[in-house]
Amino acid sequence: MATNVFDGNISTIWHTKYTGGNAPMPHVIQINLGASYSVSGIRYLPRQDGGSGAANGRIGQYEVYVSTDGVTWGTAVATGTFANNASQKEVRFTAKSGQYLRLRALSEVNATRGPPPRRPMPSTDRHTQGACGIAPEAPCCARSRARYLD
Template identity: 50%
Template sequence: MPTVGENGRAANVLDGNQATFWHTRWYGGTDPLPHHIVLDLGEKLEVTGLRYLPRQDGANGRIAGYEVWGSTDRTAWTKVAAGTFANTAAEQTVTENGMLARYLKLVATSSHVGSWTTAAEPNVTRVVR
């Protein structure tokens, strides 16, 4: 559970504070990769990219391999990007061709450090329809 050992709630990725972050379970065991978090954009938008800001206080859980999926209904998902993030605390950008989505799912398929996943502030680049 992400709140045992520290406050690693998923809501931390939407609080505008780069010092807080989402963290998968690490205390008392870990959940196997892949891990994912779903962002609700609140409305259908033309999404053209995703920016991933890793946790800023260390390298544990930094996403290495990733996939980005989009959905308008949170039922049918389309993979829009995949690749590898560099092992850095700097924000990294995933560019997409453009997709109408209300939900984005960031999937960590591997981690640079450990078998858990963290994210500070993922952000979406978009064009409003």
């Protein structure tokens, strides 16, 4: 369930369609922050349940967008490739005002779907365990977790 992205529980996950076939890449999560904020980064926490399936669905290549209206997105404010591990990832970018955030997963790190993986982008230090940390004052940030796109 998409509500698992923001439930604050690292034991829950959000998963795209996998019964009856997998949903093709890219996978997208769009977040309405409820008001306009100066957004300068996101945090993403991959699946934390361990075991042989834990790497399933980790984002490889990604794009981040910010929009004022949720319709016009323009160019990505950040692009890159996440490392293949369960650590929280942080993406920082030049601040942009907007009410909507979009995280677009172009590939998985295990390269079973999507374009081939690229070298990981250097880390600056990354948006909660998921989708917050975007704007610390945003209402969603205390509980936001964009944790799993498959």
